[in-house]
Amino acid sequence: VPGVTGEVLLDWARRADEGPFSSVAVLDRVVYDSYEPFAALAAAAAATSRVRLATMIAIGPLRATALLAKQAASVHGLSGGRLTLGLAVGARTEDFDTAGVEHKGRGKKLGEQLAYIRGNVDGDLVGPSRDGIEILVGGLSGSAYARMARYADGYAHNGGPPRAFANAAGRALAAWNDLGRPGKPKLWGQGYFAFADPDRGDAYLRDYYAFTGPFAEKIAAGQLTSARAVKDYVRGYEEAGCDELVLFPTVTGIEELERLQEAIA
Amino acid sequence: VNVAIVGGGPAGLYLAILLSKLDRGVDVRVLERNPPDATFGFGVVFSEETLGALRDADPETHLEITDTFARWDRIDIRFQGRELSSRGHTFSAIARKRLLEILQARCRELGVALEFGVEVAELPWADLVVGADGANSLVRRFADFGTKVRSEGSKYVWFGTDHVFDAFTFAFRETEHGLFNAHAYPYDERMSTFIVECPERVWQRAGLDEMDEQESLTFCEQLFANELRGRELFSNRSLWLDFPKITNRTWHSGNLVILGDAAHTAHFSIGSGTKLAMEDSISLAAALARRRWDLDAAFVDYELEREPYVERTQDAASDSAAYFGRIASYSHLEPIQFAFNLITRAGRITHSTLSVRDPHFTRALDSWLGGRPVSPPPAFSPYELRGVRFENRFELVEGEAAVSEDGRTSCEEAAVPDGKLLLRLTHAGRRGATQPRSRGVDLPLQDGWPVVAPTKRPYGPFGAVPGAPDEDAVLEAFVAAAGKAQAAVLEIDMAHGYLLGSYLSPLTNDEADRLRFPLRVLEAVRAAWEGPLAVRLSVTDWHPRGNQIDDGIAIARALAEHGCDLVHVEAGQTIHDDRPQYRRGFLTALSDRVRNEARVPTLVGGYLTTLDEANTIVGAGRADLVLLDLPETEIEHPVATSESRSLGEVRA
Numbered sequence: 001v002p003g004v005t006g007e008v009l010l011d012w013a014r015r016a017d018e019g020p021f022s023s024v025a026v027l028d029r030v031v032y033d034s035y036e037p038f039a040a041l042a043a044a045a046a047a048t049s050r051v052r053l054a055t056m057i058a059i060g061p062l063r064a065t066a067l068l069a070k071q072a073a074s075v076h077g078l079s080g081g082r083l084t085l086g087l088a089v090g091a092r093t094e095d096f097d098t099a100g101v102e103h104k105g106r107g108k109k110l111g112e113q114l115a116y117i118r119g120n121v122d123g124d125l126v127g128p129s130r131d132g133i134e135i136l137v138g139g140l141s142g143s144a145y146a147r148m149a150r151y152a153d154g155y156a157h158n159g160g161p162p163r164a165f166a167n168a169a170g171r172a173l174a175a176w177n178d179l180g181r182p183g184k185p186k187l188w189g190q191g192y193f194a195f196a197d198p199d200r201g202d203a204y205l206r207d208y209y210a211f212t213g214p215f216a217e218k219i220a221a222g223q224l225t226s227a228r229a230v231k232d233y234v235r236g237y238e239e240a241g242c243d244e245l246v247l248f249p250t251v252t253g254i255e256e257l258e259r260l261q262e263a264i265a
Numbered sequence: 266v267n268v269a270i271v272g273g274g275p276a277g278l279y280l281a282i283l284l285s286k287l288d289r290g291v292d293v294r295v296l297e298r299n300p301p302d303a304t305f306g307f308g309v310v311f312s313e314e315t316l317g318a319l320r321d322a323d324p325e326t327h328l329e330i331t332d333t334f335a336r337w338d339r340i341d342i343r344f345q346g347r348e349l350s351s352r353g354h355t356f357s358a359i360a361r362k363r364l365l366e367i368l369q370a371r372c373r374e375l376g377v378a379l380e381f382g383v384e385v386a387e388l389p390w391a392d393l394v395v396g397a398d399g400a401n402s403l404v405r406r407f408a409d410f411g412t413k414v415r416s417e418g419s420k421y422v423w424f425g426t427d428h429v430f431d432a433f434t435f436a437f438r439e440t441e442h443g444l445f446n447a448h449a450y451p452y453d454e455r456m457s458t459f460i461v462e463c464p465e466r467v468w469q470r471a472g473l474d475e476m477d478e479q480e481s482l483t484f485c486e487q488l489f490a491n492e493l494r495g496r497e498l499f500s501n502r503s504l505w506l507d508f509p510k511i512t513n514r515t516w517h518s519g520n521l522v523i524l525g526d527a528a529h530t531a532h533f534s535i536g537s538g539t540k541l542a543m544e545d546s547i548s549l550a551a552a553l554a555r556r557r558w559d560l561d562a563a564f565v566d567y568e569l570e571r572e573p574y575v576e577r578t579q580d581a582a583s584d585s586a587a588y589f590g591r592i593a594s595y596s597h598l599e600p601i602q603f604a605f606n607l608i609t610r611a612g613r614i615t616h617s618t619l620s621v622r623d624p625h626f627t628r629a630l631d632s633w634l635g636g637r638p639v640s641p642p643p644a645f646s647p648y649e650l651r652g653v654r655f656e657n658r659f660e661l662v663e664g665e666a667a668v669s670e671d672g673r674t675s676c677e678e679a680a681v682p683d684g685k686l687l688l689r690l691t692h693a694g695r696r697g698a699t700q701p702r703s704r705g706v707d708l709p710l711q712d713g714w715p716v717v718a719p720t721k722r723p724y725g726p727f728g729a730v731p732g733a734p735d736e737d738a739v740l741e742a743f744v745a746a747a748g749k750a751q752a753a754v755l756e757i758d759m760a761h762g763y764l765l766g767s768y769l770s771p772l773t774n775d776e777a778d779r780l781r782f783p784l785r786v787l788e789a790v791r792a793a794w795e796g797p798l799a800v801r802l803s804v805t806d807w808h809p810r811g812n813q814i815d816d817g818i819a820i821a822r823a824l825a826e827h828g829c830d831l832v833h834v835e836a837g838q839t840i841h842d843d844r845p846q847y848r849r850g851f852l853t854a855l856s857d858r859v860r861n862e863a864r865v866p867t868l869v870g871g872y873l874t875t876l877d878e879a880n881t882i883v884g885a886g887r888a889d890l891v892l893l894d895l896p897e898t899e900i901e902h903p904v905a906t907s908e909s910r911s912l913g914e915v916r917a
Contacts, residue, residue, distance in 0.1 A: 108842060115726040119700065119708035142807070142845040150706045150725075150841075163573065167848075174847040174872035177894055178838075179706045214515040217565045 001204055002033035004252050009040065010047045012249075015257050017048035020264070023084065024048070025056035025190075025246040030095040032208070038071040045079035053082050056190060056246050057138045057156050059090030060113045061106035062099045066126050069117045077128040086156040086188065087114065088138035092211050107143055114151035136188055140168065145175035154186025154243070160222060162236030165189045169241050189237045190246040191224055195259045198225040201250030223250060227263035234264055266291050266558055269391035271404050273297030273379065275309070275361075276525030276542035277397030278368035282323055283550035285375040294378040296389065298398075301369060301381050307425035307459075307501070308335075308358045308452025310536035315544060316357065322547045329367045334359055335451040339432035342604040343492065345439075345596070349604040353622030356433055358452040361539075393560060394521045395549075397542075400509055402527035410523060411514025416507035418532050418586030420473075421462040422481065424503050428496035430457045435607060436492045437592070443467030444593040447489055448534060459498060460533060461485045464590055473505060481505065508532050508586065512579070516571075517564035524549060529575050531582035534589055535611055541578060545571055581611035584854075594861045598886050601633050606885040616642060616880035630884050644879035648889060650866065651797040651830050653753055658883045659893045661687045661754065661868070668692050668742035671714050672764065677701050687833075687868075688752035689801060690743055690790070694764030695724045695731040707841060718767050719774040719782075725841035734764065736782055743786050747793040754831065756799040757790055759783055759824075761838035766803055769820060770839045772811045780820065784827050791828035799831040799868060800824050804855045807837040807845050814858060821863040831890070833868040834859055850878055857887035868892065 016024050024044055026037040041053040053075060060068060076083035089106045090096070096103040114137065115121065117130055137148035138156035148155050155172040157165050169187050176185045194201030202220045209216035224230045230247070237245050249256050268284055270277045273295050281293045311319075311334075320327040334357045342349045372379055388394060388407045396404025405412050426449070434449040444467065448460040468474060473481055478500055486498045511530045516523050525542030545567075552566035588610040595603055605626075608614055620627040620642075632638055634646040648655040655661075662684040667673040672692035681688075698713025699706070707725040718724075718731035747755060759765040765783045767773040791798055802824070804817030812820070821832045834856040837845045845851075852871030860867040870892035873879060879891045 111842065112726040115705075115708060118705045119727060120711070121709065121727040123711060142847055143842065145847045146837075146843070146845050151708070152705075170849045170872075171847040174849055174851055175845070177870075177872045178845070178847065178851075180702055181706065182703055214517070217561065218569055221562075221565045221569060 001250060001252050006035075006043065008252055008254070009035065010043055011254055012257060013044040013047045013051075015254065017051045019257070019261050021051060021261075023052040023054050023244060023246065025054040025084075025086075025248070027056060027248070028058040028062075028090070029092070029208075030062065031092070031098050038075055041075045041083070042078055045075060045082065048079075051082070052084050052134075053079050054084035054136075054188075054244075054246065055086045056188065057086035057088040057136070059095065060087040061089060061109040062095060062101055065109075065113045065116050066122070068113055069122075069126055069130060072117065072133055073126070073128045073130045076130065076133050081132050084134040084136060084188075085117070086136040086138060088144070088156065094211070107141075107147075110137075111147055111151075114147060118151045134186070136186065145171050146179070148172060148185065149175035149179040149181055152185070154188060156188045157190065159190045159192070159219070162233070162240050165237055165242060166240035186243045187241055188244045188246065189240075189242040190248060191233055191237075192219070192222070192248050192250050193224040193230060193256070193260065194250045195225065195227075195256055196253060197251050198223060201225070204250045227259070230260065230263040266393065267391040268293045268393045268395065269389040270295045270395040270397055271385050271389065272396065272398030272402075272525075272527070273299075273301075273365070273369075273381070274397060274399060274525065274542070275364055275368065275539050276546050277395065278365065278372055279323075279326075279543050280395060280397060280524070280546035280550060281372050281377045282326065282368065282375060283546060284553070285372075285377050286323070287550065287554050294380060294389075294391070295372065296383040296385055297379070297381050298384050299381065301379070302362075306361050306423055307456065307499075308450065309361050309364060309539040310356055310358045310450065311540055312357075313355050315540045318544060318547055322550070323371070326367055326371050329371075330359060330364065331357070333363050333367075333453060335453055337432050337451065340608065341430075341432040341434045342600075342607060343434065343436040344600050344603055345437075347600045349600055350432065351604065351608060351619070351623050351626045353619075354433070356450065356536075358450055358458070360452050360456065363453065364539075388521070392520060392558075393553075396521065396523035396527045397525050397546075398527055400511055400526040400530050402523065404521065404523060405513075405527060408518035408521050410516065410518060413512045414509050417510045417583055418508050418534070419462045419464045419590050420468040420505050421460055421508065421533070422485070422503050422505045423501075423533075424459045424461065424482065424485065425499040425501065426457050426459045426493055426496055427455060427499070428457060428493045429455065434492065436489060437596075438488050439596070440467075440471065440488065442470035444596065445488055446589060446592055447492060449492065450536075459489075459493070461489070462534075462589055464593070468505065478503060510579070510583065510586075516568050517560075520560055522549065522560075522564055522567070529579060531575075531578050532586035534585045535578070535582045535613075537578050537582065541575060544574075581613050585611040591858070591862070594858075595886075597861070597864065599633065601630050602884070602886045605630050606887070609881055609885050615877050616884050617877040627884075634884065642876075642880040643884035644876055644891065646883065650754070650889075653797050655685070655890070658889070659879055659891050660685045661890055661892065663687050663689060663892065664752070665689045665691055665758075666746060666750075668739070668746040671697060671717070672739075672742070673697060675699050675701050675710070685754075686752040687754045687756055687799065688750050689756040689758050690746045690750070691758035692739060692742070692764035694718045694734075694762070694767050695720070695722075695728065696761075696763055698729065718764065719776070720767065722773070724762060736785075739764065740786055740789055744789050744793045747790045750794065752796075754797045754799050755790070755794050756801055756833060757787060757829075758801050760801040760803040760833070760835040762803075762840060766839060769803075770806050770811050772806055772808060772840050780823055784823065787824060787827050787829060797830045798828060799833050800829045801833040801835055803835050803837060803839050804859055805836050806839040807843040808840060811839055811843070814855065817855070818859055818862045821859045821865055825863060825865040829865070831866045831868055832859055832863070834871075834888070849874060853878075853882055853887055856882070857885075860886065860888060866890075870894070 135152040136154045136156040137152040205220040436447040445463045451457045524545035531537045549567045552563040556563040631640040664681045674693045695718035697716045700708040717734040806812045856867045856869035866889040868890040869888040
């Protein structure tokens with residue numbers, strides 16, 4: 001959320017680590033008042049000892065492959081092996097333009113990055129060790145599901161009602177099966193919440209997703225604004241087979257975390 | 266509040282009724298380009314759920330509508346001189362003209378201004394403007410809705426007849442030009458809708474492209490004289506059309522909102538167009554009431570509520586349209602299987618749901634497949650392939666063996682499973698020398714062995730450049746492995762971009778006769794193996810420059826001619842960056858096409874997780890054998906007791 005201080009951010013991380021939560025997660029955007037995800041997770045690594053640290057998701061192709069691998073491995077190492085690396089191609093052209101990176105061919109580049117990070121093709125020259133980094137891939141295209149099943153440990157969904165998640169989960173499982181992977185992919189979901197000041201949260205979501213046009217309103221309409229709504233959402237996702245559900249606050253007050261904790265207790 | 270509704274069809278009129286009822290301050294105008302009594306089409310179909318929604322929304326019109334309804338619960342399928350019936354499908358229909366009269370009368374009663382003969386040249390002034398003006402909507406021009414229009418299905422023409430059918434009737438008529446089919450249903454005590462359909466090439470061969478309205482009516486009347494029992498067809502500007510599938514990225518813009526056919530169409534063969542339109546009206550009116558005329562909020566609610574339902578219906582409608590487009594390929598099926606295939610064409614009815622609606626029908630299907638008066642469902646029916654008998658359709662388990670050291674994918678030894686074994690002989694080609702699958706797929710080994718393929722391009726990122734295969738050695742390795750194999754079914758792997766699969770695709774093989782080497786291997790293995798021989802095939806490459814489904818079907822046909830008994834249907838993975846279409850059962854439709862167009866037995870997987878899917882697939886003739894992925898389910902949990910004993914201990 002724009003304007004949030006480092007202090008507030010780490011307070012959230014610390015309190016989550018003390019509470020019943022299993023992960024803290026960050027998202028990724030260049031042209032916005034937001035923290036760089038790997039820097040934020042590195043700081044969170046120092047402030048926490050238990051929770052997993054997740055990018056949900058980071059835009060892989062914005063970064064040079066070896067540097068992305070190094071950033072991820074560093075957070076993983078600094079946190080004692082707690083990184084979950086969610087990657088996707090990203091959607092905003094302005095992020096690519098501003099970063100000076102070609103938007104076209106980003107799917108292909110993400111495939112290469114995943115093969116690089118997972119496959120140890122550099123002969124372990126770029127340390128620290130990447131062993132044990134849990135990798136998730138997001139996206140709704142057939143190619144995204146294939147990339148997930150080919151290189152990752154699980155799928156990162158982009159949010160929405162439980163039935164949208166269930167639909168995507170079915171596709172992820174089908175892809176996993178098609179590529180002959182043993183076991184099952186980890187399924188991560190997400191949602192947005194604001195208890196105290198939903199209108200401000202609404203305004204943030206409309207602003208953050210303005211690039212999607214009319215879709216921004218739908219994302220804002222899906223914001224969870226009551227304990228009841230959060231409970232129903234959690235139950236719906238659980239039934240749809242979600243392994244880890246990330247709830248992103250859209251307003252910054254630490255009371256929000258307490259109310260979330262009460263809602264899911 | 267001022268509301269201008271453009272279009273006086275069922276959706277527009279119904280919305281006008283519902284909005285006028287909201288409160289007295291709402292001023293509604295309906296602008297219709299045609300006169301009040303003009304109507305196109307004959308009857309429209311409703312389902313039980315829609316009727317329930319209409320009753321709740323406006324009991325007055327519901328009563329009048331249901332009063333004049335034709336109702337029936339049977340589907341009749343007339344095919345190859347036989348007639349099969351399935352019961353338990355509740356349908357109602359009404360004359361479109363009568364429906365409009367009822368809605369117009371109710372509008373007048375509620376004080377809605379109905380303006381006929383009005384062409385909307387510019388955006389009408391109002392607080393809320395509704396585009397309910399059908400598939401060729403003019404309102405859509407006033408904003409960017411991201412409209413896409415493409416035609417789907419076959420050529421069709423919409424008639425009425427005074428023969429009153431007593432069931433929803435699908436009739437099929439073989440001619441020298443090809444297969445025609447008709448969809449017919451009654452809509453009041455005097456009349457029925459009668460739609461005739463055929464693929465475009467049949468339509469041209471029959472000369473229908475050059476006939477006028479009367480000539481084509483006479484042609485259809487004679488063609489279906491039996492079904493019409495000598496009665497007439499009636500025309501109402503009845504011209505042959507292509508069905509336009511319409512989608513819009515969004516259904517609102519500013520104070521403008523679209524609904525019904527203007528927003529989305531669904532192919533007539535599942536009879537949902539009017540139903541969707543009137544449900545849209547109910548949803549939009551309810552959202553406006555709930556949001557107290559906050560248009561933005563109400564439009565978002567309306568879209569969020571309707572979109573998933575509309576999308577599912579449009580998907581089912583597209584499946585149904587495509588089914589009727591290739592109907593001729595099913596003419597070899599037994600009538601009972603043909604009928605079951607038709608009923609389950611859109612994925613909305615399965616073996617299990619039909620067995621509740623019409624247990625007699627599924628019992629007849631089961632006993633035809635099982636060969637006894639009382640038989641278990643299709644997946645449990647026996648099957649025989651080249652002298653090997655299968656107790657059921659899902660007992661095969663896959664095992665895999667590389668024919669040579671350099672044809673392995675990784676260093677791991679694959680365990681050979683217990684059960685009725687389908688042993689796949691494979692050569693990994695350029696997908697060889699990779700790390701174990703538990704880590705990922707196509708991750709090259711750092712100290713791997715050289716790989717081979719008919720292309721010089723590596724399979725994926727950081728992959729090795731393939732060398733040229735020694736074809737004679739590969740052939741010998743396949744034959745030697747076949748000679749040693751112990752299995753119920755032997756399978757040659759020509760799928761997923763492995764060595765033989767990479768020969769088959771234009772993406773990975775430049776030679777003109779791409780079947781040359783795979784067929785050589787097939788023939789040699791055929792000579793060395795007496796039992797059932799399967800080939801695993803990527804029927805499509807899921808890539809615009811690769812093999813398309815029709816190419817895959819042609820390959821399947823060639824394989825069958827060269828001794829393949831069973832095609833194991835797969836798709837994609839020919840190259841690393843293809844564009845797959847994943848969902849549960851994603852290979853079923855491909856298997857259906859291979860089996861019924863190439864007329865070769867098929868085996869299909871594709872993440873099938875229920876027995877119901879297997880029953881439906883086998884019952885409908887979409888595959889002969891299936892590979893199931895039944896999930897591990899836990900329905901029993903340990904009971905916590907005061908002594909905290911585990912369930913196992915209690916049992917012991």
